[in-house]
Amino acid sequence: MQHWDVIVIGAGAAGLMCAAQAAYRGRSVLVVDHGKKPGRKILISGGGRCNFTNLHAEPSAYLCHNPHFVKSALKRFSAHDFVELVERHGLDFYEKTLGQLFCQDSAKDLLNILLSELQYSGAQLQMRCEILNVSATSPGFVLTTNQGALECDSLVVATGGLSMPKLGATPLGYQLAEQFGHHVYPTRAGLVPLTLHDHDKQRFDALAGVSVPVQVRSLHGPAFDESLLFTHRGLSGPVILQASNYWQPGEIIEVDLLSNLDCNQWLKAMARERAKVACKTLLYEKLPKRFVDLLVAEHPAASTAIGQLPSAQRDELANLLNHWQVKPNGTEGYRTAEVTLGGVDTNEISSKTMQSQKVSGLYFIGEVVDVTGWLGGYNFQWAWSSGWAAGQVV
Structure with a gap:
């Protein structure tokens, strides 16, 4: 031997x-x-x-x-x-x-x-x-x-x-x-893409391939600022892989779509300075068009001119942008996990x-x-x- x-x-x-x-x-x-x-x-x-x-x-x-x-x-x-x-x-x-x-x-x-x-x-x-x-x-x-x-x-x-x-x-x-x-x-x-429930898969189907720079917050971990990528199966991109280490089944993930902005203050300023511009036009300047179109479809008030939007709806839109939420149903598992x-x-x-x-x-x-x-x-x-x-x- x-x-x-x-x-x-x-x-x-x-x-x-x-x-x-x-x-x-x-x-x-x-x-x-x-x-x-x-x-x-x-x-x-x-x-x-x-x-x-x-x-x-x-x-x-x-x-x-x-x-x-x-x-x-x-x-x-x-x-x-x-x-x-x-x-x-x-x-x-x-x-x-x-x-x-x-x-x-x-x-x-x-x-x-x-x-x-x-x-x-x-x-x-x-x-x-x-x-x-x-x-x-x-x-x-x-x-x-x-x-x-x-x-x-x-x-x-x-x-x-x-x-x-x-x-x-x-x-x-x-x-x-x-x-x-x-x-x-x-x-x-760990460091793995997250999958979505069927209703969210259908909801985001048109967004496959769209990447958005965001901040993601999970209940148990730090906030991460990187890109989120929509896929046919769910959510991926560096920021989701990071958050996956801390995510627990059943939990909601909170996404700040415009983490460099206090959207409440920003929309108030736009209501003063660009009152006739539609909210969605303002969003097109900040986010990918396909993603904005989804938001508008789900929140028709975003088609309204920012100056005509009632303050309650404006606050609601601001909250949506800084605190967008999604509830994954699982991960892709060891097959695609990095660790x-x-x-x-x-x-x-x-x-x-x-x-x-x-x-x-x-x-x-x-x-x-x-x-x-x-x-x-x-x-x-x-x-x-x-x-x-x-x-x-x-």
Whole structure:
């Protein structure tokens, strides 16, 4: 039976980072993965350009039942540290918006950097390696695989979540955690489009493809200012993906269609300054025409000249614009989700080393852990930070 100091299960962002770090320390390291190729989620993310980190990756941008857990890893290996790493390899990248960094050409360039680091460090990679069983021994672990038995002193679980099953997502990491006595929080799709009830689908059918810059507020989370996109199935776009992490079934989402305006004051001013102009004409100047036409169809008063609109109706229109509400009926699920919410309970993991507090030599990193970042490179940064932290000690 082949013996390794460290075996990492999962050849994604966190696993590759951890493996190279550990091997640079002189450890013999093997990365195993059941897929055909490493880093598949890296390759498809960000439209093939991979939004690989965010310059504002602060703890407040992460959902975790223990909000303090992420602080240590993010501080010790920050977005700027990862940028230094890719710059050493000559990666061309650019900042899109809101601190989001993307590869200039292709996500393949980033994956090649990670694989180069793996090669330089001396870590080995074994693909199409299916884990059939894991058992604890003294002093380490034995893995039964379709390619034979493997033995290690330290085992790192970097198996990812359940999002994007077409890329080979499995519940293996959660099963291993439970096998070794860890609590696993229930999982659900995160950073995912929201679906609508049939009556709203029909109501918004003509808006498919329309994008509106808005602010979305949910009951449990912060407000997000980005674009909302109407689809044939429901609502998408960056602002909806962000809000989906906080949305609970049955809740209403509130949308500020003109978040840069106090619409009450704006419409009052228009009533004075442009009294003969129809409300819908004013709205055409601010919002996509197809969306305004829907509002007018549902609220005929919007066809009236602003100066002729009774103050009560004007206030009603202002309230609609700043507090438009919609009630989703669900999400599109793991099929299109970018991440998985929930996972291995961080109260049972060291925030400094990612080691299990129940089983010595067992580590959990990346998405399998109960840590989920906002849209915009935050989840990749968690992969780099947690992988780096574990790599320093395994």
